[in-house]
Amino acid sequence: MRTVRDATFDVFRRFGMTTIFANPGSTEIAFLTGLPDDLRFVLALHEGSVVGIATGHATATGRPALVNLHTTAGLGNAVGALATARTNRVPLVVVVGQQDRRHLVYRPFLAGDLAGLAGDYPVWVNQPARAQDVPSAIARAWHEAVDGRGPALVIVPSDDWAEPADDAPIAAPARLHRGTAADPATLAELADLVGGASSPALVVGADADDPETWAALVALAERLDAPVWQESFAARAGFPQDHPLFAGHLPAGRARLREALGGHDVVLAVGAPVFRQYPYEQGPFVNPGTTVALVTDDVEDAHHSPVQFAVVAGPAAVCVALAERVTARSATTPAPTRPAPPRPPTDGEPLRASHVMAALAERVAADTVVVEETPSSRPDLHRLLPARAPLGFLSAAMGGLGFALPAAIGVRMAEPRRPVVAVVGDGSSLYGIQALWSAAHYGCGVLFVVLANGRYAVMDRLAEQHGAGKAPWPAFEEVSISTLAEGLGCPATRVGTHDELLAVLDEVVPTLGERTEPLVLEVAVVPDTTFAP
Structure with a gap:
């Protein structure tokens, strides 16, 4: 008999999720024992470490990683790490164990109110109505994690795995194509704004951290002769930080932020929210007369960034198009002064x-x-x-x-x-x-x-x-x-x-x-x- 577990393993294979990062409990025994040889199990000794390892793995591969957590205690221990994955925009598919479906109504030992336990940090949470819907829920979770750029949770009662699978098709596309380019009119407007600036500057963020976007940003910065700042508290680097146009990391307070971006009439943020802050300070982010625009593939960032113009599209494609449209400028921006390394400690002087x-x-x-x-x-x-x-x-x-x-x-x-x-x-x-x-x-x-x-x-x-x-x-x-x-x-x-x-x-x-x-x-x-x- 083909079981729900068998059908779910096929979904794992279809989407390339063949490594399971976990710290197991009793509600996962039926899921994990006797794994097929092509599925790899990676143990960590605390759920925060489980999610952290999976987050690093997904960051490096660019694909959702598969996590298994144990009911209330396991999911509860992992919430902080799930919050980091969400803020770092890292896709995870998280299978959370639940007590046997047949006596959940009686609130047995290890049953948990799991759907809301991680708060708003999951991009999607689902407990399938039937055991037979688990494979489709896992497949949808993969797409939700990719599109929502964070952890998608599927709660699976322990007895579901042994139930017979049905022959219904998986309720999720095997492949999904996502558009990345902005339309020509939008690109023309953005090019006019940036190209017409007397002193443009770029701010880059974690969502620009891939080879294509780095190359596109280098071309755009050099064509504009514009300094490039890294957003504060970024998860990743959005520009080569040894490049002569790299100006440093933006401060996280408004007064110093205004000072850093002072003198620029247009600031284009790419793959970064506008702007990450830490201490509360009154006042605007930028000086009067400075226009801020945003290019991002994250709708959430576009919604909450106080900018005059936001473009939701792939940063690499937009920056390539901008570099082709703006007029090249003479290189007059002086390279920032790089800090000298500290003097080595003398005998008896402590290390810093x-x-x-x-x-x-x-x-x-x-x-x-x-x-x-x-x-x-x-x-x-x-x-x-x-x-x-x-x-x-x-x-x-x-x-x-x-x-x-x-x-x-x-x-x-x-x-x-x-x-x-x-x-x-x-x-x-x-x-x-x-x-x-x-x-x-x-x-x-x-x-x-x-x-x-x-x-x-x-x-x-x-x-x-x-x-x-x-x-x-x-x-x-x-x-x-x-x-x-x-x-x-x-x-x-x-x-x-x-x-x-x-x-x-x-x-x-x-x-x-x-x-x-x-x-x-x-x-x-x-x-x-x-x-x-």
């Missing part, structure tokens, strides 16, 4: 995060994926370790912690020959530390650089800026990340001097393309004393 970033920048290959989660040291990373290739930078646009360790593992699983380095604060690492077991068990040769200052440094700086008295949280200098890593089966070492740091990096970095053993490099650094979002 900037020393670590500079040492990495001197050694990592241009195609290295840097996954960041070090809030107090993020400005140093942006300043010293630029993204030089698409997918060269990855972070959690949501701002919640626990993303970088599992995401780096997922990227490496998807790109097994691409160097991957995670740069993480010690406080941040504790929110996803369980992921290190998966890295070791599945042979993911990621270099995890943990900046250990024994405290939540960014919180300390924010508390000082607030000026309302001493913060109540203590330091945690007794925590040893390298010891925790080794306890999870992941090789680790701790360094405290510049010479030790350089020696380990010189040994490990050249092997990152082919190594199958992860390494946690815990680097003792003194806390940063400033923080400017």
